[in-house]
Amino acid sequence: MDVINFDEHRSIISQYMMELRNVDIQHDMLRFRRNLERIGELMAYEISRTFDYKKIEITTPLASAECEVVADGIVLGTIFRAGIPFHLGFLNTLDKSENAFVSAYRKYKEKENFDVFIEYIASPRLDGKILILVDPMLATGASMELSYRALLTKGTPAKIHIASVIASQTAIDYIKATFPDNKTTIWVGAIDPEINSHSYIVPGLGDAGDLAYGIKD
Ligand SMILES: O=P(O)(O)OC[C@H]1O[C@H](OP(=O)(O)OP(=O)(O)O)[C@H](O)[C@@H]1O
Ligand SMILES: O=c1cc[nH]c(=O)[nH]1
Numbered sequence: 001m002d003v004i005n006f007d008e009h010r011s012i013i014s015q016y017m018m019e020l021r022n023v024d025i026q027h028d029m030l031r032f033r034r035n036l037e038r039i040g041e042l043m044a045y046e047i048s049r050t051f052d053y054k055k056i057e058i059t060t061p062l063a064s065a066e067c068e069v070v071a072d073g074i075v076l077g078t079i080f081r082a083g084i085p086f087h088l089g090f091l092n093t094l095d096k097s098e099n100a101f102v103s104a105y106r107k108y109k110e111k112e113n114f115d116v117f118i119e120y121i122a123s124p125r126l127d128g129k130i131l132i133l134v135d136p137m138l139a140t141g142a143s144m145e146l147s148y149r150a151l152l153t154k155g156t157p158a159k160i161h162i163a164s165v166i167a168s169q170t171a172i173d174y175i176k177a178t179f180p181d182n183k184t185t186i187w188v189g190a191i192d193p194e195i196n197s198h199s200y201i202v203p204g205l206g207d208a209g210d211l212a213y214g215i216k217d
């Protein structure tokens, strides 16, 4: 399974990542959401370079012209809440995509012990399409895997791209072990070395959902 780590290729994404992580900047919620969105826009462009394209004939005001358009059906899938601004960035670039939404949340049994629950799913059929699953944080990988399994009830995609802003090494290993090797690619802004006893990524950026939308009760 290919893992494309943007941290290894110098680009403006590194500066957006710095702002997302930085405690002196990340509390600006508008900027935090916009940085997730901007990274989504750029990652979507990179992923679009892997698509197949087909030629179509169109008419300009002066003549006819041959142009290329995306040949495959694309479905952008995301996980509430933190996935929303990242998803919007992908959709800005891949604006003809269909969309799927899943709610996955951590229900804590004790301080450090939780299960991930899926309560809501809204998705088009996925058979034969390219599924791009976007979530800014991949800590254990459990939310991503359970969301994918829930989406499989809507059909079997031909290819899967998993896109994240920060992933732990644990999550990368988990995704590699649980997703189909021959048709999955992982795209990440950075891979951090650790997760702590609360399953937060270290150094990470904190709670992406709270930073984007405020703390929840
Ligand atoms: O890899 P995992 O260990 O499953 O953790 C990652 C999940 O945690 C975050 O969501 P969170 O559960 O904090 O919900 P929120 O977006 O509503 O804050 C994030 O957006 C992922 O969905
Ligand atoms: O580090 C983490 C882990 C899960 N969810 C987050 O928002 N951050």
Ligand SMILES: [Mg+2]
Residues within 6 Å of the ligand: 082, 207, 208, 209, 210
């Ligand atoms: Mg959260």
